[in-house]
Amino acid sequence: MSTIVPTGVDKVSTADEEVKTSVGGRRFSFDVRESGIYVAFLLIVALFFFLTDGALLEPQNISNIVVQNSYILILAIGMILIIIAGHIDLSVGSVVAVSGAIAAVLMVNHNVPWPLALAITLACGALIGAWQGFWVAYFGIPAFIVTLAGMLVFRALTLMVLGNQGIGPFPDPVRTLSNGFTPSYLGNVGLGSLGGADLFSILLAAVAVLGIVVTQWRTRAARISYQQQVDVLPMFLAKILGASAAVVFVVIQLARFKNLPWVLILLAVLVLGYSMLTGRSVFGRHIYAVGGNRQAAQLSGVDVRRVTFWIFVNMGILASLAGVIFAGRLNQAGPTAGNSFELDAIAAAFIGGAAVQGGVGKVVGAIVGGLIMGVINNGMSLIGAPSEKVMFVKGAVLLAAVAFDVWAKRRGESASN
């Protein structure tokens, strides 16, 4: 604790009450801005649940939504960090393609063992990120330009590596990671009218729920011990119950189908890890500081260029992981792989509450943003809508989400004046 805080400054208590009431009003609007995304997600799920007569939440369909969107969600995690720092990355689609190509050449053409090939591919992704990070952070070229160039260059490299043709098939372990499910380690249990479900998956869900309850409870207890404001108990319990119910529902549905997709477990680990990184680590805080006010961050001793450099390296690694998973899913690395993935990832981040000016955004938000797009895609194809209509709706949702954000922010500001 600081011992150098000057004490005994005359307390002026006038206007304290006034401040309290007016700020109370503002906090509410801020909450609307934060939680709006979750409400929107639930509404969209409910809408398509009814439009598809329940088909949206059938076991196999949930599994499809997860597997079909996994690579976009992985990209969205990297993208949200870049957007929080006030930059953009247009090259991720091409990096996905070139990574798939590298992995294919190594695994298929040269029979390199798949773990080594995966490691080499991720290292290439890191190098690509370092290349772009160098130009953005240390040379001072806007990320928009650097990654626009990267979009062309890495697509060109993909074509060169592949010799303009698809390479496949991939070894089984890679396909399993992209497409496969956890084996039935412990056999099935009967769930009455729902039929049989995988016991291992259900135990995993129980562990997850227990984890949520314990960590949330301990966080709450610690906050109370520091006399911070926390949600009232019923609200707290309702939130935990809601989150747990969602986890249990999704897992049971999946357990009734073919157990848990491996990419879901990978995604869960990534989301947890990156949420910790952005919310609790010094590095994560520096990302927000750089995006919020670059000069102030610089004058507070944050190495702005270093932070910028490393988030691009990170984006490169995640894009290459997404590239391997995408190639594994198609069982082939193709020259057009990852086309326009960058737009989906960027849209996910902005729908998920990131601010165009930087400094704002959450990993979980980007994931939910990505899922909103995934559910729209999936739900509309279930009701047989043509792809142009899907595109139209996705565009409208993106604009509406950002318009809502801008509106909520403006309202918050005008309330303070």
Place this chain on the structure above:
Amino acid sequence: MNKDILHMRGITKRFPGVIALEDVNLTVRRGEIHAICGENGAGKSTLMKILSGVYPHGSYEGKIEFDGRPCEFGTIRDSEKRGIVIIHQELALVSQLSIAENIFLGNEQSGRCLIDWNRTNDLAAQLLARVGLEENPVTRIQDIGVGKQQLVEIAKALSKKVKLLILDEPTAALNDDDSEHLLDLLRGLQTQGITCVIISHKLNEVEQIADRVTVLRDGRTIETLDMAAGEVTQERLIRSMVGRDLNHRFPHHEPHIGEEVLRIEDWTVHSPAQRHRAVVRGATLNVRRGEIVGLAGLMGAGRTELAMSVFGRSWGTGISGRLFKNGHEIQARTVREAIGHGIAYATEDRKRYGLNLIEDIKRNVSSAALRKLARRGWVDDNREYAVATTFRSDLNIKAPSVLVGTGKLSGGNQQKVVLSKWIFTDPDVLILDEPTRGIDVGAKFEIYTIINRLADDGKAVLLISSELPELLGLCDRIYTLSAGHVTGEMLRDEATQERLMHYMTMEQEQSA
């Protein structure tokens, strides 16, 4: 035709929490050069912004009468239509466009629908001849110097059929020759019947050129002096500008001064924009434990540049000189190193350089010393909350909790957050740049108390301020800076506003 061209009566302008102008009166005679003088923050620019319509009618109280008719300007265009043109300190030229294009920007010389470039360039050439600028009208602005750019601004004003020309610190960025030329030009315009209002810190210029001078202080008109008689000296003007009342605006403080903590030796800094121009020249100064040292200087004297270059070379290029901390030479090449050596710098522009306005109080307070709250790279946000809460109560930051966004706080409370942030880095030297700028009187007193407390805790404080009473009321010792040189050093007891102002202006006359 009456002999007065402009009457401003009872002008009062309020900003949230601050009264910038109070019952100000200004009368300008037709065809005269009228100077407006006052300290930084006296209200000169605000008054001119009201006159030119930057602050629209209705946002202030009082009456303006120009050329015999009342004025209710809503925008700058309204005032320009009546013949009032203001040239701001920061020139409003587009550097990629040509001289002629700039002159007629917003007033394009078109035929039926297309711009008539021959006419544009012809008219521009005529205007350039009137201001004595020998340049081709198609030359781009970025290819001519600041002095010539100033002339282009005047040519632009002439193109608008100007009757009253307002110049805000026109010679601040000019060298002697360019300044001289500009003043000659103003006299020339005077003979063509153009009335001129000039805001200037350079009292020798005012003495040279002005027919009459109006002095503002603390947002009030003090007096209008007639310079024609030649009896008004610079000393007389200074006395009028600084006033005499130093009332009880400052908390009592008994200094306990120890050994030297920081010494800056032969410090020279060059401007990053013009690499050959030295902004700080061979400055040497020191601060001791428990001492509050003031740094006085007019705008452009190099105070902020000096402070920021010492703080991890955050400003300037071609920095030379030596830094000593507790008698040992140190290097502070980055902000991290400077903070590591126990140096803190609280900026003059807290919104642009001091705070992350979209984050809450808590995260701003911790932002310069986040590692103190972290174990193996992970931040303990409960301790962070506790630290911020302690600062909130100790510095009396008025907010219901530390989770309130700093963008929603008043100026005084924002400044307290900035101070908290730097106090939390546990510095030995605090450089405070204009810590009370834009803050109301009550909050100022609180900031002063905090500064005194810091000194009592054994910190060395270097205080940059444009308000001379503030320096005299707080500092144990004061340096004056002028055109990058340290021109004087005096103890509190020796210092008066007149003496300070003398040293703050003297070097400019000789070396600018």
